[in-house]
Amino acid sequence: MTQTSAPTIATRNIGAASRKKKRDAAIYYLMGLPAALLFSIFYFVPFIANLRYSLTRWDRITDPEFVGMKNFVNLLTNDDLFFKVLGNNLRFTFLVVLFQTVFSLFFAILLVRNTKFNILLRTLYFFPTILSSVSVGMIWLYIYDPNYGALNLFFNRVGLEAFALNWLGSETSALYAIAFTQVWFHTGQMIVIYIAGLQQIPQELYEAAEMDGATRWQQFKNVTWPMSIPTTVVVMAYTTIQSFRAFDLIFSMTQGGPNNASSIFAVMIYQTVFNELRIGYAAAQSIFFVLVLVLITLLQRKVLGSGKER
Amino acid sequence: MNAKAFKALIAMAFAISATVVPISQSFAAGESLGKSCPTEGVMTGTKTTSLICVKGSNGKQTWQRVKLSAGGGRPVASLTPPKGEIEFWHYRPEVLDQKALVEIIANFEARYPGTKIKQVVKDTTTFNATARVQILNNPKAALFATSRGFVFDTFAKSDMMVDLSSQRYVKQNAIAKAMFAGVYEGKQLGVPYQYLFNNPIVNTDLWAKEKWTTPKNLTGWVAWCKDAKAKGYIPFAWPGATLGQAAQISNSALMNSASSYAELEKNLLDLNSGKTDLTTSWFKGVASIYVKLRDAGCFPENPTGVTQNAAYTMFATEKSPLLPIGTFAMGDIVALNKKLDGKMQLMSMILTDGPVVAEGIMNNTYILSVNKNSSSRDQKIANAFISYLMTGPVGQIYANTSLQHVNVLDVEYTNVNLLTTSSFQAKNTMLAPRFLLVNGSVSDLTQQALIAIVGGKSPDDVLPDFSKQIKQKLAA
């Protein structure tokens, strides 16, 4: 009896198992559906719509006019502002990523041990991150004031008048001044990320290096740096995306001025929509924005690898 | 004669005497009806009883009844609104404006129970960027205000404003010459309510203390700047970092840059359409004015970094004797330093050594319009409220509370700052020319070019560069 029933139970179990698998798959599907649906409708559909708008000339008052590739051609051949902003954005992102990474790694190394003092400082340095960028922008707008701001007051008082520049009013310094503010804003956050990464480096490696007579610098070069590359990948990727969100900061400080010296993609697109009423053109600019982002992401991947190899 | 008829007779007598004999008008000596007057065109005020100096057909100049309104005759009473609620969209969140409007709306709602008006206020930048589309999609926004120039023009193009040309209050209650700012393609699409003077304001105490007199021409201004700077002042409290405010002084620079208003208008319209650029000899002339003023030390240190707040502070703390902004700054200045209440005066800034076309600048803005897409009932409410605002007593509340002049006849200015500056209404003023650049990009880039020049750049570098930028913006 058992010999004939065992295969039946087995087949029934297999049948039941595959039915359950199908049911499970359906439930997983349903669980992921709301998020996926929402995201598709409000992210990807607009994305495609953007492509459509970029082929038109439209001011939202009159009807849209189909112009084909004219916007793109114009952007590439007859628009100095576009290249200026592209250059600004690349320079801004590069500087912010470079300095924020270097500084946060530097301070992380200084504060890697979990002493009370170190933790206190980490908490202090982290503080700006929780403020809104509008707040940070207003604070630094005030500090950078060339005649009344704390920065120039300080320089003048200690005899360094040559350093008391027209920070946000001069085309040469505006972008860099804002970049400094951005680094000030988020370095504390990156310090914490680095510390978590550094604390995972086994002590034995350092001990071995010390026994070999390595100096601090050599220890850094041979142990710390290689072992923190995965963290560096994360820090750089995060900082890059963050630097493109500097729209908030720039908007509250200089609105992209003077003479678009501090304008980045998001600022330019915003102004094209609201100050110039050129929807189609702004859509074309957005497409280039996407291309630049993709390029930068790919570039970072290539230079640093995905960080998982080590 | 029965009591009713007697009362009517007294009223009529009173009315007649009121028109013939000015009651509450304080004229300077010699300014009375029929007497001869020195300067043609000068007015004694904006009352229906005011006088204007007119050259008669016999060549003699005498004071005549001024006909300020388009229709002549007395201002009309306000219209009665139907019951309902509408939204009033505008761009003046400033404290004093709000104080005035809140009071006026409360009075209006109390007088007409069942009619409500809800304010929807945004700051200028946000309003200019987003309000038009919002209002287009919102029929409840039956009443809205726009600023002269780019914004009014854009709204007008959208065909969203009711033609008010036939309204009686338009013809009888307003100063006719101030109504042009609300005309589009021959139709009165809005009523400009504010009467602004975008001239520099000066600290009368400081000027008296230093025994300065109003410079009469460009050479005079250059000399004054040098003197003020030598005495340790910042001559012009000029906010180079805030474009809208940095641009105010350009009105004074433009005002006498051409030999007539017609020529100036043509130059600006050509610039706006792209027919000419910033390298014309006319504009080079305008740029050279800025160069002269810059080299004389008129502007603050690091001028392109001076924000509006910093500039106001310079003026309010008396570091600077002159604020090249306009009457609408007075309220904020008094808030910063009560000492300056009543100590501010408008000053002509004639920036040419040649013939003078105008002495000062005025602007008519805050143009009130009725939404064409609103229901007929809501439109009636909006129209009634405008007519209410256009009556003397209400205009008075607005003017004296918000510290601004209004385009309404028979307003009694009681605030000391408005009184000291209202004499400017009698001067030979020109409608602010820079708003003729209705294309936003052209206007902004032109101003940025001038700001860059103040910052130290040479016009030879700046003008061709910005001309190219304008060209690219117009081409796209």
Place this chain on the structure above:
Amino acid sequence: MIYRSTRIFALTLFAILIIAPSFIVTVGSFKTTSEVYTKPLSLPENWTLDNYRYLFEVSNVARPFVNSTVVTLSSVIITLILASMCAYAISRMITVTGKILFILFTVGLAIPGQVNIVPIFILFNDFNLTNKLSGLVLINVVTTLPISIFILTAFFKELPKEMFEVSQVDGASPWRTYRSIALPLSRPALGATSIFLFVITWNELLFPLLLITDSEKRTLPLTLLSFRGEFFSNDSMIFTALMVASIPMVLMYLFMQKSFISGLTAGAVKG
């Protein structure tokens, strides 16, 4: 020796760079505007609460406060619910669908929602979603889904397989497993993610700027920005507004430092 002194120097310099601006602003909120400009670095002559009084009485700062709170809480809760369900599904799915979903959201991570301001602006206007707090919540959820799903998927993937095998044998549905096993375990990750989302959403400027023009519906950052309207000059008020806008964050930060720090760096560090 060089290391020691460099360390102290660098740490002090950075500390000053953080403390000085904070001090200036805090103290500035108690000054009058002219003092803010003429004596920025010193203590106020007369500590005045006028600015604070004005802010609460006349400017009605309570309204934006309420708006920010409503929008932020709603956005965070909805995002957490949707993201954790989706992340769980992705981490457990064996079919290709799971991978596709993940790639979908990775794209959203690499290319931030900013690139869509033009179509979103038009879309929201056409569907009358502007000037509605619900519209803000919607776009906030959409823009924060990628990072949330990223963090939570990583977390769920690291849960030991044994736990799930137990419930598999029991014949429990994925939903059951999710609710009774995965969710309780993921409290720390959810907590960290929620703080992360809270800060980002509370401080968000771009989309409110785009979509909200009714002063009644403004969030705090927008209100701050409006204090610097073209014809309004009052820096000491700006500092006061700034202080008030930042206080909830600052207080929460001071009392929950550890959670904040781990929350805002979540997903960046594995294990």
